[in-house]
Amino acid sequence: MVYILYGEDNFSIHEAIQDIKRGLGDPDLLAVNTTWLEGKQLSAGELSAVCQTMPFLAPKRLIIVEGLAGRFEAAVRGRRGRRPAPPQPQGWQAFAECIQSVPDHAVLVLVDDKLEATNPLLRALSPWAEVREYRPLRGERLVRWIEGRVAQAGGRMAPPAVRKLAELVGPNLWALSAEIEKLLLYADGRRVELADVSQVSSYAREADVFSLVDALLGRDMATAGRELHHLLASGATPPYLLFMIARQLRLLILARELVDSGGSRDKIGQRLDLTNPFILDKTIDQARRFSLERLTQVYGRLLEADIAIKTGHLPGETALELFLAELSPGGEPG
Template sequence: MLIIVYGEDSFRVQEKVRTLTEAFRKKFDPSGMNLATFGSPSTGSGHIEIGEVMQSARSMPFMGEKRMVVVRDLISKSKKGDEETWAALKEVPDSTIAVLWESDEAKTIEKKPLFKALKDAADLHLYPFPALEGSALTKWVTERVVSRGGKIAPAAAFELSERVGGDLWHADAEICKLVAFANQSQIDVAHVRELVRPSFEGEIFAFIDAVSQRNGKEAFRLLSQERSAGSEDHYLLAMLARQIRILLGVRAMMDENPRVTKDEIANELALHPFVAQKSMAAAKRFTLPELMRAHDAIFEREVGVKSGMDPAAAVDLMAAELSA
């Protein structure tokens, strides 16, 4: 059996791998003698030796029915031509469960030649975990609260998802706090607003409002606030890029059809209806050419950062240019 767990949502990826290994231990390996892990950051080993992995995968279980071999970031680190080398993973014994744990973006993993080569394995199970957003994120928040023994109002679930964004590590910590605070009562919007500080993803519309009004002072105050709270500039730049791309798409649809509805925009751009509504209001403050220039500018900043530009300088330049 070959299992590939992959995607940029590290919380759900790690949770899935933990669920698989715990179920394996409980059912097949209480002694812990038949579980091997390769490429684990905790071991300090980034290099994966094919000989060691395949020897482990082909070995018979020690006093048990099954053996599990977990390999981290094999596909993401693979190069062209590696698919021939690692094709043997498709033919591991029936007694072996091979798990590939990948942390790159789901779309990136799916484009890798090794991923494509492994897709025709006879007993293959794929678990992609792309980043959650919109209604999918709100649904996850609701289900997570229930799994933690709590109850949450739909409006509160949406408010929480807006405040924490797609960071499920942060979301889960806040959910634990809210469930404990509510003490068997339903979590409502007031609870969320009282206890959960918005992330920059939640504050992005305040930033857009500031730059649309050419209020550079307020825009930089918001950036300073986020940096003081621990937000890294790579994250801030990514959030700005995402919002500008959303606004560009929204503005283009509004220009093409002045009667377009928030639901039509939400469906076309895969946004939560509330986000679509707020984006429509924000997009009205910009012309399409302005947003196209902003899109080109932030693309240049992203390329610059990848080439060595200081990400803090890139964020500050974007804020200054948008506010000018």
């Protein structure tokens, strides 16, 4: 049996592998009959030798190969601006022949990131292998996934809470799974409500920091003060808030520079390392609404508050309050 599991949703790929393992009998025996291989340097002969090896005291041998089909992409994408590795268009035929002759005792799983439909190894194996593509979940599909995950864990979550969680976290299923587990533990048997997401989720706190920065930049000091007091009351410490505000301002300064230079949405997302489309769009929108001068001005005042705290000149909360006061219309120098 041959599986090809590929796509950007590596959480679902991981879960699919666990499902395959559960169908192969005793987990202890399977553990000694499982082989993981790195596909980028693998030869067809090496793969054939592993597949032909008989299992030990078990009916099946599991072989998982990562990154094999990606070697034969017509164009390989680079990551984070690094130069992409050159594709290897030749040699896929030997792997196709090897994989098509996998014996019955071998279960071969090929795992890859996003592949083009024109990938020669994918096309050669698709007619008779079980091929599954895992794309990032968005919109209603993501909402349904959260609902299913909550039900699977024996919990309940109000629809507004589900949608808020989907909006805050986006298609990162690893992070969503952790947030769901945390929320269900916090609810302790009752239904998770919208207020619980705001109270417990670290992503909700990041959203509050985003709102605080937005109010600061827009000189809406009343809203900024409310957001600051809410964050402090929820347990956020002054050093944490300084770090998060500074991080957001640095992202906005870089985004503004990229917007001014004509950078595309995808390029900005790569440079800022923002994979959540909701957060990326909000960051770009916020950067467009404020000048680079305003962004650097607020960032400079924040650094002054940070120095005041670290040198012991001011307590943390006092320094943050003074930071807000100095940015108010009456507190700024003429």
